[in-house]
Amino acid sequence: MPEHTMLYKESELLPLSALQHLMFCERQCALIHVEQIWEENFFTAQGRILHDRVDRGGERPGSYVRVEYGLPLRSYRLGLFGRADAVEFHKKKIDGKEIWVPYPVEYKRGRSKPRDQDCDRVQLCAQAICLEEQLGLSINEGSLFYGKTRRRERVVFNDILRKTTEDAAKRLHKLISSGETPMAKPTKKCASCSLREACMPKLCQKRSVRAYIDTNLEGM
Numbered sequence: 278m279p280e281h282t283m284l285y286k287e288s289e290l291l292p293l294s295a296l297q298h299l300m301f302c303e304r305q306c307a308l309i310h311v312e313q314i315w316e317e318n319f320f321t322a323q324g325r326i327l328h329d330r331v332d333r334g335g336e337r338p339g340s341y342v343r344v345e346y347g348l349p350l351r352s353y354r355l356g357l358f359g360r361a362d363a364v365e366f367h368k369k370k371i372d373g374k375e376i377w378v379p380y381p382v383e384y385k386r387g388r389s390k391p392r393d394q395d396c397d398r399v400q401l402c403a404q405a406i407c408l409e410e411q412l413g414l415s416i417n418e419g420s421l422f423y424g425k426t427r428r429r430e431r432v433v434f435n436d437i438l439r440k441t442t443e444d445a446a447k448r449l450h451k452l453i454s455s456g457e458t459p460m461a462k463p464t465k466k467c468a469s470c471s472l473r474e475a476c477m478p479k480l481c482q483k484r485s486v487r488a489y490i491d492t493n494l495e496g497m
């Protein structure tokens with residue numbers, strides 16, 4: 278169970294979705310959340326449609342599972358707020374008592390990511406930490422549902438993933454409060470980035486105009 282230390286004030290909370298942008302690319306995160314640029318491409322449009330469908334519901338839970346869609350989330354410890362795609366409540370018997378245990382489920386386009394790309398798992402873990410703080414209980418696992426493969430990936434919220442999530446939330450607050458957009462570091466992710474046009478990763482990687490003038494034109 279996390280400590281309920283109020284680290285952030287209500288006015289300092291940042292959207293949970295920004296955490297995923299940060300894990301994808303810090304420059305992308307700053308372009309969206311500092312410079313307020315947003316461009317929709319095929320991938321984001323498909324993801325949005327998937328989320329819209331989820332918000333309308335559609336699952337037929339059995340009697341041991343109840344599902345809530347679009348549940349508001351908030352953590353003062355991480356300094357984040359947002360909404361959960363879906364939270365299942367599994368009826369379990371613990372110490373002779375029947376308890377509804379929350380189980381967050383996040384819907385994603387595409388397929389399960391390799392171990393070194395934790396952005397989806399971090400976002401789900403942040404949702405779980407929000408729910409723990411709001412409901413005052415521990416959540417050990419949740420699932421990511423991938424639209425392309427139509428499969429669930431079970432995610433265990435272990436200490437390593439929790440630490441990665443907390444570190445990412447701290448980095449996010451630092452980035453947004455700096456008000457600065459980092460230089461581009463082109464990677465293969467740029468091919469699917471919704472902000473490639475606005476970012477111009479290859480151009481922005483080069484030295485700034487100021488550095489060029491300082492080096493080449495001074496004293497002319």
Ligand code: SF4
Pocket residue numbers: 301302303304305308461462463464466467470471472473476477478
């Ligand atoms: S194009 Fe590449 S460097 Fe630029 S924001 Fe997107 S992922 Fe980041």
